[in-house]
Amino acid sequence: MDIDQRLLGYKEVKETLNLAAANYVASLYYLERNFVEGVLLDIGSTTTDIIPFRHGEKLYAKNDLDRMLAGQLLYHGCLRTPLSAIACEINFRGGRIKPASEFFAITADIYNILGEIGNYSCETPDGRDKNHVESMQRVARMLCSDFDELGEDEIVKLCEAFREVQIDSIKYNVKRVMEDFKIDRVFLAGIGDFLGRRVCSRLKVEFKLLKEVTEVYNNLPCLGLAEALNDEGD
Amino acid sequence: MDIDQRLLGYKEVKETLNLAAANYVASLYYLERNFVEGVLLDIGSTTTDIIPFRHGEKLYAKNDLDRMLAGQLLYHGCLRTPLSAIACEINFRGGRIKPASEFFAITADIYNILGEIGNYSCETPDGRDKNHVESMQRVARMLCSDFDELGEDEIVKLCEAFREVQIDSIKYNVKRVMEDFKIDRVFLAGIGDFLGRRVCSRLKVEFKLLKEVTEVYNNLPCLGLAEALNDEGD
Known part of the structure; x- marks a missing residue:
């Protein structure tokens, strides 16, 4: 599947750049068809994806730089991120300190x-x-x-x-993406969904935990691909 | 030399914690006796020291945590610091982006x-x-x-x-230390003195480049120790 959600034959794979992000694109394929519209908030070990989707439209930015600029890709996650990159300044003993x-x-x-x-x-x-x-x-x-x-x-x-x-950074960008595309609900995924719950509760927005919706939520891209193959067979 | 600028005999060295910072303390010994008062702005490869001194007083904080809290130790320098720790957000294409x-x-x-x-x-x-x-x-x-x-x-x-x-961070803290101790001039040292010049010029404060004052400015701690030994001999 390429960046435009088109299923490619083996021989069509020429531009690897268009394939790089195929994982989340396949996930979106599944989400669009099952939930019509929303923002996927996927907090992983290293990065956080905040991806708007609406069935029939391609809302998301298509390369990492554009995604970063649009607040759709945050390069911090809930496991691997050095604390020095989370906060250049932090509250401590009533003052501000640079770690x-x-x-x-x-x-x-x-x-x-x-x-x-x-x-x-x-x-x-x-x-x-x-x-x-x-x-x-x-x-x-x-x-x-x-x-x-x-x-x-x-x-x-x-x-x-x-x-x-970290919560503030995610909250700021989820709010931004929701406003940019006039979307009012969030789908949470990733091992950092405990942070996503706090973000949604502070923003007072409706959210669905994907792991409660499907037991195989870690395989979202595969579900998306399966659905795409199925649709093509129709 | 310990953290209080006391020369110790070999047998007196018991608290290694008090010796850890002896390098800048020895430098201050030299500066206090030659320039009476000032702020030493020493921008190195990894850290930046902003140390107030006044002959006959001990103005500086005495351990790394207190120095960080007082803005006297910034954990960034002009060579080794990861850019992810310099700026958690940066201006780019008219917006703000998290590197x-x-x-x-x-x-x-x-x-x-x-x-x-x-x-x-x-x-x-x-x-x-x-x-x-x-x-x-x-x-x-x-x-x-x-x-x-x-x-x-x-x-x-x-x-x-x-x-x-990076300049803003240094500038903010130099200003703070100068105000805390009512000191109006800066002594620049370290391989990052090119940044120090900009900081002083933006703050419009008088500064002396230590490498113009003494050719052996990289050996400031040794100069300080030599002076301390000399004073003790008096």
Whole structure:
């Protein structure tokens, strides 16, 4: 399937650039036909997709740069993103502080500490354990400190501050995409859907959790492809 | 020399934490005795120190966390800092865009492209060359693009936008430290002094380039130690 949702024969595959994003395009094929219109909010380990869809139209931007400019692709996710790239400044002890510009801790560490995720799949920045104490050590290093210097309460507050910044970024862009295309409902997907719920609740918008709609929601692109093949057979 | 500028005998060295920052403390010893008061703005490859000094007083914060909170330590420099940690959002094509949260390009790339630095000492993120074209490729990746997608003019503008963010951050904190201690002049050091000049000129404050004051300015800590030893001998 190419970027325009056209099914291609093997010999037609010439422009690989048009295929690069085929995964979410196939997902949209499924969503458009089953839910007519909406915004797909798919928060993954590394990136967040905020993709508008309406059956019969192609609303989404078609390459990564245009998607970033349109607020449809955010290059942060709920596992692999370095905290230094989440917040260039963060609230701490009543002031604003710039965290260390190093690969010390990742979003998986804050969501691990805050109890939002269980045993996560990606590597840790320092190659050490994924338990709460090690995660807290890594987060403390973002302020050039260690666990004892800050203590558990302050590290938890710091994690909450990072989470706020990430939620704000997603919220701002979901609102923007919804307004751009006059769409009023959201479909949540991805391992970061716990963030998506908070975003929708703060925006006071209706949302559907895709994993409640279909058990195979992780295979959305395949569902879309199957549906496309089926439609073509009609 | 410990964090309080006391020369220690070998046997007195018990608290290594008090020695960690001895380098800038020794530099201050030299500066206080030769220039009485000022703010040392030392922009290095990885971090930026903004340290107030006044002969006979200890104005500076004494550990990294307190220094960060006081705006006296910024964890970004002019070579090694990932661009994703410099700007969480950047002006581009009239809008705001969040660059990729990856270790694609560093500050050395932007100052290389902008002609501010020559052959720099640190490694590149992708292990490839340090010429302008390779630097531009790396910077383009920050927007999930390549050189051809953006073109040279747009990449240069992007570099200028990153430089603006870094200058603003330094400027804000230099102003803050100068006001906190009612000091009106700056002493510039470090390989990033080209940024320091811009900061001072925008703040309209008097500055002295330490490399014009002494040829061995890279050895400021040693000068400070020598002076301290000399004073003790008096």
